[in-house]
Amino acid sequence: MALLETITAAVQLTPVEQSHLDQARQMQAMSFAVHIPLTCFGVAFPALVVFTEWLHLRTGDPLYRRIARRWSRIMVALFAVGVVTGTILSFELGMLWPNFMGSFGDVFGLGFAIEGFAFFLEAIFIGIYVYGWDRMKPRQHWLCGLPIVATGVLGAAMVIAVNGWMNHPGGFDLVDGEVANVRPWSALFGNTFFWHELVHMYVAAYIVVGFLLAGAYAWGKLRGRWGRYERTALAIPLTVAAVAAPVQLLVGDWAAREVAQHQPVKLAALEGLQETTKGAPEHILGWYDKDTGEIRWGISIPKLLSFLSYHDPNATVRGLDSVPPDDRPGPINTVRFAFQTMVGIGTALAALAAIVLFVRWRRRRLPESVWFYRALVLAGPAAVVALISGWVVTEVGRQPWIVYEVMRVDAAVTGAGGVPVGYALLALVYVGLLAALAWILRRLSRMPLRDDAEVLT
């Protein structure tokens, strides 16, 4: 009891000021960084599994069934971890940002309500699909896979609708600083940010899943595992990624133009553009110098930024100086590096995809070079890095606002002490969780399936 009192006293002495804002933000960011890659497997992976099972139904080839079945077990393991990390996020929304939830929960909450149902259905049908392989009729079983695909997309769409609203808020009025006349449907779905964010993330999910999965089999090939099973299991996700990666270049360009139009300060941050400029140049690489407001050591391409943003080489691009320093995202270089990382990796992945499609078209086979497979092993983790970088761009670039130009993060954060303790604990738990996840995936990839047993006996 004495110990408890000491701890209590220590925690209560911590100032209930904004001192925990940074930790709260980092804790939230960490939770998202763990959760978002997992959600890709909820969005894109079911489609791959269901497609592969469909190939089995169509051709009768048991190979496809075996692939789909093994993938479905990986899917359910990742889904389970995604469920819990997603639950943490919904807890954190209230625990870390009570004023945000208290003021605006009624504006955007509807999105989560629909997401909850989508997620519910996904959980139900994943349970049926994964545990129903043996005792359901093949066609029935396959049909039970389809709702997983649909609900995965629907759930992601709802969460992104909320994020789109945070970046481009609407659907309510401010009357004397209080939220009034809430119009939840138009807040979420009558929002221009919803569409490009959704499409960008949706395509990203296929790229991440495609390259990660293909990369796992590429790793196997480099170590000599290259039977018909592995070739097929590599070809399907690789083809998915190969058609998705080039599409993402165009979608990303569209998203950037939307940002230029609706969040000019974010665009200025991700380009490191200090002054409002007519015919602004694009800088590749380099470093934003806080004191001079210039990009150092960057490669400058004249007028390209104006052209990319507004399709006019002489268009005026707003700079950071168009708003007071307090209204700019703090760490400009973080946003800028994240943006360049995302674009760089995305372009490299599209190039890899072009190689795949070219070889497929001209030679009607998979690439054979060992360097291709080495690159493919790296492509999966690189896609995850690009994914996280993209979210850093949109979320850190949104700062200092939690609701863009309406509520600041420091007005939203909890007054409760103990954020650093929670942050440290959660970080420890997540390290353990990811280690355990790596262990289980390795185990699942080696565990023989029952079909194999039938084949062997």
Added chain:
Amino acid sequence: MHLYDLPLLFALIGLVLYVVLAGADFGAGFWQLVAGRGERGRRVREHAHDSMAPVWEANHVWLIFVLVVMWTCYPEAFASIASTLSIPLFVAALGIIFRGAAYALRAGTSQARELRVIDAIFSIASVLTPFALGTVVGGIASGRVPVGNAAGDAWSSWLNPTSVTIGLLAVALSAYLAAVYLAADAVRRGDAEMEQAFRLRALGAGLVAGGMAAGALVVLRDDTRALFDELVSGAGLAAVIVSALAGLGTLLLVRARSYERSRYSAAVAVAAIVAGWAIAQAPALLPGQLTVEQAAAGDDTLIAVVAAVVAGVVVLAPSLGLLFTLTLRGSLGHGGSGEEHGPTAVAPLGGAASAGAGAGGGGAVAAAGVTDEWPTPVHALGAARNGLLARGAIAFAVLGFGFLTVADAGWAHAIGVPCLFAAALLGFRAAVPLD
């Protein structure tokens, strides 16, 4: 009943379902914790795990449902609760992580030593989470959550007699529900030993839970007098009596080995407790601070949520029905995982796989050996059709580039994105499968 009450009713129904369904999952973890060692203990743990694995995710979602309805429809109350009670909520969240991770991990192991570690983590989390969530309920019910950002005491809001009592009651109820369900499952599987084991556990846990519920009333009388007064008069008293009768009925049904019916009476007992709490606390959402009416969001939001919930239930009900039908019928076998868990099945397979690994992986050997006689997938699509698909893909890609990238208008983008998706789909179909 006003419009502003309706979402709260949904949340309470969600809470009842969470307690009844997920509570049983947590309780299964409790029984794993006290299963003991040796072969019998292992069988208890296996039985508890196998019964819950296909349904736990669906059961868990009820908690998310409650949270979401609360923060959308009663944002101020939700913010006050979440910030003041952040410590027990965080503890519950950690428990949920461990529990979910344990389910994921268990699929990948068959070694007794690893299983023991995973089961231990799982069990501790299973006890911790209902306790923490129970203390949250106690904090709200005893009026210790003031309106505001972390306005209440971080510790005494959940470490108080009411909270601790409800927390312990939550653990006992979970264990009781789980024992009843697991006994019923054992009957369906024709496992007489497990049926007997869980029948005894159900009877014991039922007595303990009933005793604790009665004891909770005494604690409430001292600690939260207003709530107690409402519980022993009028509609509150009716709910308490219903709960007591249903609890007693469940014990008799379990004793008579009528497990399927006892599932429902146990659920009624729990539902009556939650209903009693709601009746006793009405019209306050945060007692002494905020009524439901004051806490409710605007009508447009409430209507939207009610519409979403109704629409959701229309889709959800048949899906849940399918899940539980398949579960009860035994169609959701443990075909893959079950056999691999068993020590007999793993030994020969493991041997074969490691032998095969030397020659390039077990799967590869198996695949190469047998599947050659099957038609290769390329036959599924003729070359001519492939060419057509590829040309279609290129055409759509050009259209997509034009409408999305070159054009600036919103309507053009709305055409461009589907064009790009069509291009990707056709391109995928043209390029896959390859062999």
